[in-house]
Amino acid sequence: MEEKNRLRKVSPILNHYSLEPHFVEDFVRVQKIYSSKGVFALKKIKPQHGADFIRHVQTLFQKGYNRIVPIYPTVDGRYAVLHQNELFYLMPWLSNEEKEDRFERHQQMLRELARLHTLSSREVPIKKEDRTEHYEKTLQEWEKEKEFLDGFIEACERKEYMSPFELMFSLYYHDVSQALKFSTNKLKDWYEKTKESDKARTVIIHGKVSTEHFLYDDRGYGYFTNFENARQGSPLHDLLPFLSRTLKTYPKRSEECVEWIYTYMKYFPFREEEMLLFLSYFAHPGPIIRAAEHYYKGEGKRGERKAVQHLQRQYWLLKNIEYAVMRIDEIERQKQEAKAAAEAQAQEGAQS
Structure with a gap:
C-alpha cells in the first residue's frame, strides 16, 4: 500500500519527463526512482531557491565545468517541475561506491x-x-x-x-x-x-x-x-x-x-x-x-x-x-x- 502511495505521488511529476516509475525508494532528501529507462534521483527543493539554483548550475556548465551531477530537462525543456507548491528536479542516480579512503x-x-x-x-x-x-x-x-x-x-x-x-x-x-x-x-x-x-x-x-x-x-x-x-x-x-x-x-x-x-x-x-x-x-x-x-x-x-x-x-x-x-x-x-x-x-x- 505504501509503495502504491509513493508511485501515485511521483507519477504526475515524472510524466513531465516521459518516465513511468516501477518502484520508488525514499531516502532522507531524495527519492530513488526505478524505471524502464534507468534509475534516477528525484530531489525536492523550496521554490524560492529554484531560479537561482538552476541559473548557477547552467552558468557552470556553460563555463565548461562538468563535474556536477547532470540535471535532466523535462520534455518541454524545463529544469524543474512545480507540483503542489514544491519544486522537483531529476538527476541520474550515482552508485557512490567509495573506491578511495x-x-x-x-x-x-x-x-x-x-x-x-x-x-x-x-x-x-x-x-x-x-x-x-x-x-x-x-x-x-x-x-x-x-x-x-x-x-x-x-x-x-x-x-x-x-x-x-x-x-x-x-x-x-x-x-x-x-x-x-x-x-x-x-x-x-x-x-x-x-x-x-x-x-x-x-x-x-x-x-x-x-x-x-x-x-x-x-x-x-x-x-x-x-x-x-x-x-x-x-x-x-x-x-x-x-x-x-x-x-x-x-x-x-x-x-x-x-x-x-x-x-x-x-x-x-x-x-x-x-x-x-x-x-x-x-x-x-x-x-x-x-x-x-x-x-x-x-x-x-x-x-x-x-x-x-x-x-x-x-x-x-x-x-x-x-x-x-x-x-x-x-x-x-x-x-x-x-x-x-x-x-x-x-x-x-x-x-x-
Whole structure:
C-alpha cells in the first residue's frame, strides 16, 4: 500500500519527463526512482531557491565545468517541475561506491571545488566605504568579545568557589584570548592591504560543501550535487564551514587538513590579502566565545554537565584549528622569506 502511495505521488511529476516509475525508494532528501529507462534521483527543493539554483548550475556548465551531477530537462525543456507548491528536479542516480579512503576523497573534492571556483571567478567592484564599514563593524564586534572574555574571567576569579564550567573556562581563557588576538591582527593586516582597492574576487560558491554532496559514478569520477545554496560570493564561504565541520572532533594534529587546503590552493591560489582574511576568519574563536556567553546569560538551560561538555568540544575545535592555522601561517612566512631571498639574490646578480 505504501509503495502504491509513493508511485501515485511521483507519477504526475515524472510524466513531465516521459518516465513511468516501477518502484520508488525514499531516502532522507531524495527519492530513488526505478524505471524502464534507468534509475534516477528525484530531489525536492523550496521554490524560492529554484531560479537561482538552476541559473548557477547552467552558468557552470556553460563555463565548461562538468563535474556536477547532470540535471535532466523535462520534455518541454524545463529544469524543474512545480507540483503542489514544491519544486522537483531529476538527476541520474550515482552508485557512490567509495573506491578511495577518506583522505583521497577529500583531496579530490577540494581539487574539484578549486576548479569550480577558478572557472566561475570574476572581479567585482567594491566601494571603499563598504569595505571600511565591514572592517570597522567586524573589529567592533571582536572588541566586544574581548571585553566579554576579560569581564567573565575577572568574575570567575573573584569567586571563592568556581562552578565546573567557570573553572574550565579559566583554564581555556588564555588560548581563547590568543586566538582572538591573532584573528584581529590578521584582520587589521588585511584591511591595510586592501583599503585602497576597489575590487574583489568572487566565485560561484556551492554553499554546502561536504563529502555527502560529492558523489561518485561507477567509473570513480566525483560530482558535486545539492547546489540549492549556490550563490556568488567569496570562496571563503565554501572553505571555512567545511573546515570547521571537519575539525569538529577529538583533539588531533590534522596535518591532512593542511594538505587539503594546499591541494585546493594549488588549483585556486589565494592572493596575499585573501590569505590574510582566510587566516583571520579561520582562527576566530567564535564557537567557544558563544558557548561562554550562553552560559553567562543562563541561556539554553542545558545544565552544568552538558554546558561543560559543550565548552570542552568547542575547545577541542579551537585547538584543532589552531594547529592548522599555525602550520599555514608558518608555510606562508617561509614562502615569503624564500621569495625575498631570491629577489635579493637576483638584484645582487644584476648589479655585479
